[in-house]
Amino acid sequence: MKIGIFDSGIGGLTVFKEISKVLPSFEIVYLGDTARLPYGIKSKRTIDSYSINNVNFLKSLNCEIIVIACNTASSYSTKLLKSKFKLPIFDVLTCGVQAAIALNPKSLGVIGTSSTINSESYKKLILSKEKGVKVYSKACPIFVPIIEQGLVKEKYYDKIIEESLRPLRKKNLDALILGCTHYPLIKKSIRDYMGEEVILVDSALEITLSLKKYLKTNYPNQFNKKRKKRNIYLTDKSEYFQSVTKKIFNKLDFKIRVVDIK
Amino acid sequence: MKIGIFDSGIGGLTVFKEISKVLPSFEIVYLGDTARLPYGIKSKRTIDSYSINNVNFLKSLNCEIIVIACNTASSYSTKLLKSKFKLPIFDVLTCGVQAAIALNPKSLGVIGTSSTINSESYKKLILSKEKGVKVYSKACPIFVPIIEQGLVKEKYYDKIIEESLRPLRKKNLDALILGCTHYPLIKKSIRDYMGEEVILVDSALEITLSLKKYLKTNYPNQFNKKRKKRNIYLTDKSEYFQSVTKKIFNKLDFKIRVVDIK
Numbered sequence: 001m002k003i004g005i006f007d008s009g010i011g012g013l014t015v016f017k018e019i020s021k022v023l024p025s026f027e028i029v030y031l032g033d034t035a036r037l038p039y040g041i042k043s044k045r046t047i048d049s050y051s052i053n054n055v056n057f058l059k060s061l062n063c064e065i066i067v068i069a070c071n072t073a074s075s076y077s078t079k080l081l082k083s084k085f086k087l088p089i090f091d092v093l094t095c096g097v098q099a100a101i102a103l104n105p106k107s108l109g110v111i112g113t114s115s116t117i118n119s120e121s122y123k124k125l126i127l128s129k130e131k132g133v134k135v136y137s138k139a140c141p142i143f144v145p146i147i148e149q150g151l152v153k154e155k156y157y158d159k160i161i162e163e164s165l166r167p168l169r170k171k172n173l174d175a176l177i178l179g180c181t182h183y184p185l186i187k188k189s190i191r192d193y194m195g196e197e198v199i200l201v202d203s204a205l206e207i208t209l210s211l212k213k214y215l216k217t218n219y220p221n222q223f224n225k226k227r228k229k230r231n232i233y234l235t236d237k238s239e240y241f242q243s244v245t246k247k248i249f250n251k252l253d254f255k256i257r258v259v260d261i262k
Numbered sequence: 263m264k265i266g267i268f269d270s271g272i273g274g275l276t277v278f279k280e281i282s283k284v285l286p287s288f289e290i291v292y293l294g295d296t297a298r299l300p301y302g303i304k305s306k307r308t309i310d311s312y313s314i315n316n317v318n319f320l321k322s323l324n325c326e327i328i329v330i331a332c333n334t335a336s337s338y339s340t341k342l343l344k345s346k347f348k349l350p351i352f353d354v355l356t357c358g359v360q361a362a363i364a365l366n367p368k369s370l371g372v373i374g375t376s377s378t379i380n381s382e383s384y385k386k387l388i389l390s391k392e393k394g395v396k397v398y399s400k401a402c403p404i405f406v407p408i409i410e411q412g413l414v415k416e417k418y419y420d421k422i423i424e425e426s427l428r429p430l431r432k433k434n435l436d437a438l439i440l441g442c443t444h445y446p447l448i449k450k451s452i453r454d455y456m457g458e459e460v461i462l463v464d465s466a467l468e469i470t471l472s473l474k475k476y477l478k479t480n481y482p483n484q485f486n487k488k489r490k491k492r493n494i495y496l497t498d499k500s501e502y503f504q505s506v507t508k509k510i511f512n513k514l515d516f517k518i519r520v521v522d523i524k
Contacts, residue, residue: 148303159417239380
């Protein structure tokens with residue numbers, strides 16, 4: 001039983017890391033579409049096409065469960081992928097919203113890239129499940145480049161956190177959804193600024209919990225087996241990717257293979 | 263006689279805009295590879311492959327001159343494209359360096375994306391032409407997202423300019439090469455911070471001058487003809503691209519066609 005995870009490239013590694021830790025006895029394949037990243041600024045047509053390519057690739061490696069570890073692909077393409085592929089598909093958007101709703105919040109914040117926030121995919125899904133909750137969304141487009149370029153030690157970093165989140169701090173939020181798989185990497189700064197009383201919903205954690213629950217029911221015997229291998233495939237292996245993953249994860253000691261997918 | 267310009271997407275529009283203005287009587291095709299942007303963080307192997315795709319597409323539309331309006335493709339792929347295609351090829355890197363050297367500088371600054379600066383392509387080319395000049399390079403990785411996301415009015419913007427350029431301001435530069443086709447869009451901020459005495463070398467202007475010189479020699483009769491049409495092709499037309507070009511160029515009143523290239 002193999003689990004296939006895909007993302008445009010870097011952010012999804014937070015999901016990969018969490019799933020790897022919590023589900024050591026399951027074989028995991030990670031595909032980062034680094035030749036075509038980022039997804040967040042591209043059209044639905046293009047993201048649909050890339051997402052289909054990615055699932056086809058993971059299927060060709062016999063993955064039986066798919067995890068969409070990218071907010072843009074989750075927002076745009078989950079429905080299409082579910083109708084096209086007869087496989088269990090988990091996505092960060094649905095799992096994040098489920099976890100947030102379970103907190104019975106009166107007011108919820110959502111932060112993400114411009115495309116995620118502009119698509120209103122979080123807001124719509126939250127309101128379809130819980131009409132009464134107040135949803136405050138805020139695009140934080142500068143967070144991804146700050147994280148990827150390793151600029152959290154620059155003198156302007158605190159000012160960026162402050163300016164980006166100030167409108168949300170005034171709202172007395174019960175919880176804040178980190179609607180981008182990069183954001184868990186600066187969770188501490190977000191918590192320090194927003195305050196301890198605001199619960200941060202981290203989709204890497206939430207999707208792992210959903211997946212674990214599903215596997216406990218459907219593959220109970222797999223949990224007691226020995227540690228399985230992990231494989232990372234990328235569509236492009238640049239120095240940039242290597243330096244970023246080093247900055248973010250200290251080290252990523254898996255064999256990385258480069259594949260062409262179209 | 264058609265001129266074909268390509269870029270990963272947005273920055274190259276500064277080059278397109280300048281060439282369009284200066285050479286109205288030449289037919290121009292612009293190809294923005296927006297489905298696969300940005301190039302600056304990807305490997306030489308991938309950029310070579312994308313650049314060949316792009317030139318093949320422009321050739322299929324009968325372009326007889328190619329302009330590489332992207333610093334990454336200029337650094338990585340100019341040599342390969344020149345050997346593969348028997349066409350005149352102009353690139354922003356060579357034209358920018360030629361213009362800077364013509365100023366007889368004692369000290370030259372170069373700013374660009376991380377990949378451009380890390381590749382040392384500017385430094386190497388400058389020193390191969392003029393050994394005695396002191397070259398100070400500085401990656402300004404946060405400028406592209408700031409420009410593309412339209413964040414120049416945020417309160418942290420001045421601090422970003424200051425922190426990014428401070429190491430160069432101390433160097434008594436004669437000139438500073440804007441080694442990224444996005445940077446002309448924040449030229450005023452860079453000039454204000456660096457001071458009037460530092461000449462800014464803008465590759466959009468310089469490549470246009472080189473091209474004009476070539477055309478004056480080879481196509482002198484074409485200059486007096488009437489205004490020719492411009493065609494813009496993109497590999498992805500997202501809301502992001504449209505909002506960014508609107509922010510940057512106020513409007514872009516050309517018909518845009520979306521094409522698949524592989």
